[in-house]
Amino acid sequence: MPRLRLNRLRLNRSVASSRGGALLLLAALGGCATATSRARASGTDWPWTVPATIADTIQTQIIAPGVRWHHLVRIGAPGLMRIEVLDVDLAACITPQALKGAPTAVGRTTTSRFLANLPAADRGIATINADFFSFTPDGVPVNLLVADGRLISGPVERPVFAMDSAGRPYIGRFSAAGAIVNPRGVRVPIGSWNRPSARLVGLVDAAWGQTLDTIARPGALQLIPVSGGTATAKRYRIATLPSYHSGLARGDTLMLIQSDRASLLVGDTVRVEPSLAPFLPTQAVGGFPLLVADSAYSATLDKDGAVSFRDRNPRSAIGVGAKGRRLLLAVIDGRQPRYSIGMTTRETAQLLRDLGAREAMNLDGGGSSALAVRDPATGAVRVLNKPSDPVERPVADVLALTGRCAAASPAVNGTATGR
Numbered sequence: 001m002p003r004l005r006l007n008r009l010r011l012n013r014s015v016a017s018s019r020g021g022a023l024l025l026l027a028a029l030g031g032c033a034t035a036t037s038r039a040r041a042s043g044t045d046w047p048w049t050v051p052a053t054i055a056d057t058i059q060t061q062i063i064a065p066g067v068r069w070h071h072l073v074r075i076g077a078p079g080l081m082r083i084e085v086l087d088v089d090l091a092a093c094i095t096p097q098a099l100k101g102a103p104t105a106v107g108r109t110t111t112s113r114f115l116a117n118l119p120a121a122d123r124g125i126a127t128i129n130a131d132f133f134s135f136t137p138d139g140v141p142v143n144l145l146v147a148d149g150r151l152i153s154g155p156v157e158r159p160v161f162a163m164d165s166a167g168r169p170y171i172g173r174f175s176a177a178g179a180i181v182n183p184r185g186v187r188v189p190i191g192s193w194n195r196p197s198a199r200l201v202g203l204v205d206a207a208w209g210q211t212l213d214t215i216a217r218p219g220a221l222q223l224i225p226v227s228g229g230t231a232t233a234k235r236y237r238i239a240t241l242p243s244y245h246s247g248l249a250r251g252d253t254l255m256l257i258q259s260d261r262a263s264l265l266v267g268d269t270v271r272v273e274p275s276l277a278p279f280l281p282t283q284a285v286g287g288f289p290l291l292v293a294d295s296a297y298s299a300t301l302d303k304d305g306a307v308s309f310r311d312r313n314p315r316s317a318i319g320v321g322a323k324g325r326r327l328l329l330a331v332i333d334g335r336q337p338r339y340s341i342g343m344t345t346r347e348t349a350q351l352l353r354d355l356g357a358r359e360a361m362n363l364d365g366g367g368s369s370a371l372a373v374r375d376p377a378t379g380a381v382r383v384l385n386k387p388s389d390p391v392e393r394p395v396a397d398v399l400a401l402t403g404r405c406a407a408a409s410p411a412v413n414g415t416a417t418g419r
Helices: 035-041 111-116 345-355
Strands: 010-014 057-064 067-074 081-089 095-100 124-129 133-135 138-141 145-147 150-153 160-163 169-172 175-181 187-189 202-204 221-229 234-240 254-257 269-277 283-286 290-293 315-321 326-332 359-362 371-374 381-383 397-402
Touching: 057 124, 081 345, 081 371, 095 145, 095 160, 095 283, 111 124, 111 371, 111 381, 111 397, 124 315, 124 326, 138 150, 169 315, 169 359, 221 269, 283 397, 290 315, 290 345, 315 345, 326 345, 345 359
Parallel strands: none
Antiparallel strands: 010 057, 057 067, 067 081, 081 326, 095 397, 124 371, 124 397, 133 138, 145 150, 145 283, 160 169, 160 283, 175 187, 175 269, 202 254, 221 234, 221 254, 234 269, 290 359, 315 326, 315 359, 371 381
């Protein structure tokens, strides 16, 4: 793959090793000035620094206006670690965008291919792998996925990174909300949305892309759109599912899961008002576990997941700092003893907090961990890290950085964290 040609400013720093005591010298552009002082000298004042104690060597390069790439290397006990971090100023016309490589929840694509496939108008800068996913059906995200306001898969009891309609980042949990309103004015709460559950009254739309043979039994209900209603409260007629194997939402139809038979009757025309709490995001990707909340380690950090999951692995993670202005995307290579051993979930939390994140969460890791960037001069896409699988693994969804300017709009119900 072609070598990445980056912007002229290359900020290489030599720092004293806090572990071995060795001084590692890197080729620098004029002495040992800090990244901040060099940026100011070039006329591009960068508001944040990377602590010199965070790694034995730190190299920083500009890959786009408002986006810096920090390459960190740690040596000594417990072993060699290589870390790639994208440091993003969201005030610099950078918009995080959730991407799914298929029209429905099913399907996978490599992290670098997601970036290569972005339309030129989006001015794609980088992509990082996002949520965990199932293999049966292949590529369905475990948690919430919202791409440009379109909900593809619904939420579960896990953390989410999201953007609200005012362009503010948020890390926290979401749940299905809204109601189905029958002609008699009875509101039936929506307990799930594109996350079918035999225990909850819920909706499934065409974005789910799978039949519901185990849930949508004969006699189950579907919602057929009728004229009228509004953009947020559309009108539907309740109809009986014609056959066992037709439990698939197509076009504008909806499937009604575990309906309230006392309130929702065949033939009724109802208003459907699906939403999410605490707000309906414009972009959202899931992860697990929560690493940092309000600048402190998550209270369940050392209990979330199995021991093997919490142990040393390749990692991807995301953090928010500087009152919501700063976004940090990190990938730590692992399972390669002579190259990089990986990190535990606690070490990953410490890394994000040391970098300046007030809120942070873990993303899918292992062979899925990948961070890709686009050469601004040639358009070539390169994976910055060294994934542990022999070839880059296709993943369910990614978070992209694009050069689209998010238009500010009134605040939604819910307050973004890290502000």
